[in-house]
Amino acid sequence: MREIRNQFIILIIGMLSTLVLALIAAWIESEFNVLISDFSLCGVIPLGAIFMGYLAGRGCAVGARVVDRKPGKFILAGMFFQSFLFFLLILFFRYREVQLESEEVITLIEFGEFLRQTIATASVQDKSTFGSLLVLAYVLALIPVLGFFLGSAFVYLDLRTKPYCETCLSYLKQKRKQSRFTWHIKEAEITHEEILKLVERNAFSEAVRYFEQHAGPEKIDDSRHNIRADVTVMHCNFCGQHHFAFEVFHRRDHKKEWVQVNRLSIEKMSDTRIDI
Numbered sequence: 001m002r003e004i005r006n007q008f009i010i011l012i013i014g015m016l017s018t019l020v021l022a023l024i025a026a027w028i029e030s031e032f033n034v035l036i037s038d039f040s041l042c043g044v045i046p047l048g049a050i051f052m053g054y055l056a057g058r059g060c061a062v063g064a065r066v067v068d069r070k071p072g073k074f075i076l077a078g079m080f081f082q083s084f085l086f087f088l089l090i091l092f093f094r095y096r097e098v099q100l101e102s103e104e105v106i107t108l109i110e111f112g113e114f115l116r117q118t119i120a121t122a123s124v125q126d127k128s129t130f131g132s133l134l135v136l137a138y139v140l141a142l143i144p145v146l147g148f149f150l151g152s153a154f155v156y157l158d159l160r161t162k163p164y165c166e167t168c169l170s171y172l173k174q175k176r177k178q179s180r181f182t183w184h185i186k187e188a189e190i191t192h193e194e195i196l197k198l199v200e201r202n203a204f205s206e207a208v209r210y211f212e213q214h215a216g217p218e219k220i221d222d223s224r225h226n227i228r229a230d231v232t233v234m235h236c237n238f239c240g241q242h243h244f245a246f247e248v249f250h251r252r253d254h255k256k257e258w259v260q261v262n263r264l265s266i267e268k269m270s271d272t273r274i275d276i
């Protein structure tokens, strides 16, 4: 029962953030005549909608942090519903604002009719390319909705894969994170091999010490270092289990972006206490 309550709290915070986002987007549209969620790449990839969906998903992430629970599949279904809700709200706010020959549309037609006409008009605008089939208009109207869902689902997957204690149903808290830098992947491979041996026999504290002494300097020399290795130790506040993670990142030509080298990742949860 308590778990259902927690999931509902995540869902409600997600819904509230969708409502707030729709209000902000509608306000920007009425003030500046630009609808952020309409922005697309090559007229097909709904970047604006994906971005808004991502922000709405962050609302669910706040909820997940508040109740300290991993969102269930139920939340993913809620996000799908939110995607429709967002665009319905945008159109509803527009419906309340629009005037036709100095008369407010709200006094002339029902919202359902306004909705149907808005979607049909979009199909007429695309007539040159796609023809004016109403069915196609509905399909086209679905693209931003799916984009919004994609943005939210990205946050959902991120929340599902964050280190989590399945015993206590709680997110793990970070105890310490350290980074070391080198210039060649070969060195990271040697560190990986040694740390893997220690982790396999649950010698976590030794693995941390090995990392501190052999994985390279703590400070980056931007002109030389292109490999970064991280050790993160997390623990569960409730049962005291520890989580050890070793990760390696690589960047090309001293650019800002670090890309993870998945084959060199080590991750393990243990009852053994890790002293760092």
Ligand SMILES: [Zn+2]
Binding pocket: 165, 166, 167, 168, 169, 170, 236, 237, 238, 239, 240, 241
């Ligand atoms: Zn626990």
